[in-house]
Amino acid sequence: MDTSRNKTPRALSFYEAESQCEFAFMNNGPYYHLCTPGGQTEILFEEEEDFRFAMNLAAFCTWQSDGVTILTFEIMKNHLHAVMVGERERIIAWFNLFKRRLQRYFMDKGIVKDLTGFNASLFPIDNLETLRNTIAYVNRNGYLVDTRYTPFSYPWGANRFFYNPDIPFLQGTRYGNLNFREKRQLFRSHTIDYPDDHLVLNGYILPSSFCNLALAERMFQSARNYFFLISRNVEVYRSIASQLGDLVYYTDDELFLIVRQLCKDAYDNSRPASLPKEAKLEMAKKMHFEYQAGNKQIQRMLRLEERDIIALFGR
DSSP states (O other): OOGGSSSSSOOOOOHHHHHHHHHHHHOOOOEEEEOOOOOGGGOOSSSSSHHHHHHHHHHHHHHSSOOOOEEEEESSSSSSEEEEEEOOOHHHHHHHHHHHHHHOOOOOOOOOOOOOOOOOOOEOOSHHHHHHHHHHHTTHHHHHHHTTTTTTOSSSSSSGGTTTTGGGGGGGGEESOOOOOHHHHHTTTOOOOOOTSEEEEETTEHHHHBBHHHHHHTTSOOOHHHHHHHOOOOOHHHHHHHTTTTTOOOOOOHHHHHHHHHHHHSSSOGGGSSHHHHHHHHHHHHHHHHHHHOHHHHHHHTOOOOOHHHHOOOO
């Protein structure tokens, strides 16, 4: 009797799973991290309408750009992050189209926006580890800036679709089912040529329709591997942020893990609150200047008096 159909598939070993990820990485590319400098750009997206248009614009530009694939992206109030596959010149052309149409959108609304500083920098990604860390960095960006969200709920990007296959099918409707006026409203354009099968929800095209999430997920051994990276690999994100000129912010849990290790390395004591006061003051400076920790975070973790914190950094 053949019982092969009833057998549970054998779990891949670490090396087998890693080999599959490496194969996916090597057989695609080139990969780039596209980002714009938030510090040099005024607030661009102030209302949900603006964010919705930016989501639709990302979809439209991808449809219009041959040879460009988005693995993930997040739209912030004044800047953009995206992990993309394609030749450098094609990705730059994608961004230039995005910027031109964004400028026209604001002009049509009668709003003056200075997009002089809204320019793209492209950072090549040349190995699998860097690609994984960059995807995780982008997907956690929104929730670090806006504490109302998590990496699985921030709405203005592809982050919440990772390893969450049911989301696109909850309430989405096919683009082809929209009427002419609804299609024009999505893109604020006379041009409405766009794939009929892409899904629209809450006024914007779902990233699962125009991002290659399947390829992005193939870069990770498993969902567990991905979840670990977005929740624990915090020191890697600091180095990425430094390269980009970004500020990176840490939750209390993340920062505590960092501070505990710093204390252990410097003072052979993994309990920050038990350090001598002088050591606490030195650690406070490191937390403030190197990790962008807030006064309250420093006070909570090191159990310093508020007056000591104010004397170091002001209010």
